[in-house]
Amino acid sequence: MSTDTRTQFVAAATKLYAERGFYGTSLAAVANELGMTKQTLLHHFGTKEKLYGEVLQHVCAPMIATVNAAQTLEAAFITIGELIGEAPENTQLLMRELLDNKRRAEDAHNWYLKPFLDRLLGLLREKPGLETLRDAEALTLIYQLLGAINYFAISKPTLSQMYGTETYSAMEKTYRASIERLLSTALEMQEEAETGA
Amino acid sequence: MSTDTRTQFVAAATKLYAERGFYGTSLAAVANELGMTKQTLLHHFGTKEKLYGEVLQHVCAPMIATVNAAQTLEAAFITIGELIGEAPENTQLLMRELLDNKRRAEDAHNWYLKPFLDRLLGLLREKPGLETLRDAEALTLIYQLLGAINYFAISKPTLSQMYGTETYSAMEKTYRASIERLLSTALEMQEEAETGA
DNA sequence: AGCCTCCTCTACCGATCGGTAGACAATATA
DNA sequence: TATATTGTCTACCGATCGGTAGAGGAGGCT
Numbered sequence: 001m002s003t004d005t006r007t008q009f010v011a012a013a014t015k016l017y018a019e020r021g022f023y024g025t026s027l028a029a030v031a032n033e034l035g036m037t038k039q040t041l042l043h044h045f046g047t048k049e050k051l052y053g054e055v056l057q058h059v060c061a062p063m064i065a066t067v068n069a070a071q072t073l074e075a076a077f078i079t080i081g082e083l084i085g086e087a088p089e090n091t092q093l094l095m096r097e098l099l100d101n102k103r104r105a106e107d108a109h110n111w112y113l114k115p116f117l118d119r120l121l122g123l124l125r126e127k128p129g130l131e132t133l134r135d136a137e138a139l140t141l142i143y144q145l146l147g148a149i150n151y152f153a154i155s156k157p158t159l160s161q162m163y164g165t166e167t168y169s170a171m172e173k174t175y176r177a178s179i180e181r182l183l184s185t186a187l188e189m190q191e192e193a194e195t196g197a
Numbered sequence: 198m199s200t201d202t203r204t205q206f207v208a209a210a211t212k213l214y215a216e217r218g219f220y221g222t223s224l225a226a227v228a229n230e231l232g233m234t235k236q237t238l239l240h241h242f243g244t245k246e247k248l249y250g251e252v253l254q255h256v257c258a259p260m261i262a263t264v265n266a267a268q269t270l271e272a273a274f275i276t277i278g279e280l281i282g283e284a285p286e287n288t289q290l291l292m293r294e295l296l297d298n299k300r301r302a303e304d305a306h307n308w309y310l311k312p313f314l315d316r317l318l319g320l321l322r323e324k325p326g327l328e329t330l331r332d333a334e335a336l337t338l339i340y341q342l343l344g345a346i347n348y349f350a351i352s353k354p355t356l357s358q359m360y361g362t363e364t365y366s367a368m369e370k371t372y373r374a375s376i377e378r379l380l381s382t383a384l385e386m387q388e389e390a391e392t393g394a
Numbered sequence: 395a396g397c398c399t400c401c402t403c404t405a406c407c408g409a410t411c412g413g414t415a416g417a418c419a420a421t422a423t424a
Numbered sequence: 425t426a427t428a429t430t431g432t433c434t435a436c437c438g439a440t441c442g443g444t445a446g447a448g449g450a451g452g453c454t
Contacts (some may be wrong), residue, residue, distance in 0.1 A: 002281065005259055007400085008430095010226050014325035017229075019299070020297075021218055021220060021221075021222070021296070021297070022221075023217070023218060023220040023221035024219075024350060025310065026440075026441065026442085027441085027442065027443090028440085028441085028442095029413075036402075036403095037403065037404085038442085038443090039401050039402075039403070039404085039444090040401075040403075042442080042443065042444090043400095043401070043402075044401090046332075047243075047442080047443080048442065048443090054362075061327025088211065092296055095292070096293075096296055098351055098352060098355055099218070099289055099296075099351055099391065100218070100294055101354060101355060102354040104218070111359070114359055117359070118249050133368075135215075135360055135364045136364050136367035136368045136370075136371060137371060138354075139360065139364070139368055140349075140368050140371050140375050141375075143345070143348060143349050143352065143356075143368075143375075144345040144349070144379060145346065146332035147344045147345040147346070147348025147349055148340070148341040148342075148344040148348075148350060149344070150250055150342070150344065151340060151343060151346055151347055151348055152337075152344055154293060154295055155340065156298055157298060157299040158298055159336065160316070162239070162308070162311055163332055163336065167332050167333050167353060170331075170332075171333045171336055171337050171340075173333075174333060174334060174337050175337055178337050178338075179341075180380070181386055181451090182341060185382050185383075185386060186379065186382075189378055189382060195317075202431080222409065222413065223410075223412085224411085224413090225412095226409085231431075233433095234415090234432075234433065234434085235412085235413090236414090236432080236433070236434085237431070237432055237433075239412080239413065239414090240401085240430090240431070240432075241431090244412080244413080245412065245413090395454105396453100397441105397453085398451100398452085398453080398454100399437080399450105399451090399452085399453100400449105400450085400451090400452100401448105401449085401450085401451105402445100402447105402448090402449085402450105403447080403448080403449095403450080404445105404446095404447080404448105404450100405444105405445090405447100406443105406444080406445085406446105407442105407443080407444075407448100408434105408441105408442100408443095408444100409440105409442090410440085410441070410442105411439080411440070411441075412427090412437105412438100412440105412442090412446105413436105413437080413438095414426085414436085414437075415434105415435090415436085415437095416433100416434095416435090416436105417432105417433080417434080417435100418431105418432085418433075418434100419430105419431090419432085419433095420426100420429100420430085420431085421428100421429085421430080421431100422428085422429075422430095423426100423427080423428075423429095424425100424426080424427075424428095
């Protein structure tokens, strides 16, 4: 079975796919990370696409588990932020997938994160006054927050170079508090709009 | 000179780089879009990297011009939203650049959008009470908004597939109003935090 | 012993990659 | 007419791509 070798390959592939993207990462490069040949890699995974599929699942699983365990929307977003901080390369990989999956529309990849989004929608609807929020409004709200978090996460190299690493780490410190304020305010606004309408 | 052929090439390259990324786009594919050979393309641009550089400049220029023309931060974000709506592939391309430029850190590419960000910072500091806002706080605020807008823009295919095109177009309708609310609320919050501290 | 499954390897395939060299036609300049 | 510049082309280069075929070692099972 050698689950060990497989998981090592998946970890190395995650790193490289995140850094260079699917097309920028060769099988030989992934195998080289472990000092092995690409043929060994192919023996375990069959094709490059299948390897990518496993990587995607491996990246999505902890995120889905995290939001499923969260009791409130606020808690969910806090743990999401922590996950991103621990493994920024996962965020990078998912962002690339978001950009690419127009072309792989028919594949199953797209759906890996649907439970994640559905859980966030569910948590949002548990808020008093928002039980009957429609998909469009709820998704809009959640996407604003996800966008703010994820975009910041992938901008580290750019921001560090433009404004210096000191400025960037200062941003990191204020960002979490800022996101929490954004979340609570967005919820209040949404609530008002609902009851007002 | 034949500026015409060059601009045609740049337009075709923009489209393909946005869709497939730098590594997923071959010179032959770009040339094929105009029914020409890759050698003709190379004759005009020298290397693939140089073509990419011109594409990047061509994408950044209208965004910088737009925010420079804007009188207020709100107006700037509204026109940014319109630009993204008109040419979503440009957003896609810039997002890819954001993911990739960790590797091209030393190149000049990264700096194409710095005037854009600096202008937004300047507009933010024109707000009463925010004149002395530090870079970190100001950038955090702006990045949340840019993140929310851009992330939504590149999620169209995914969201359309997951929740249907009707839900997505409903989101599009509410998104702009939602962003404006987010912006005004963020400004209020920031103002309070400043004066309170 | 013999067999079998798992794993890693060398060697190779056709296709495609970015890039080079140089022929040829068209236009402009003199 | 002769020359120079520009633009497009065919033909080719070495490198690398994803993937295939098959040899052979290591260890467990009967």
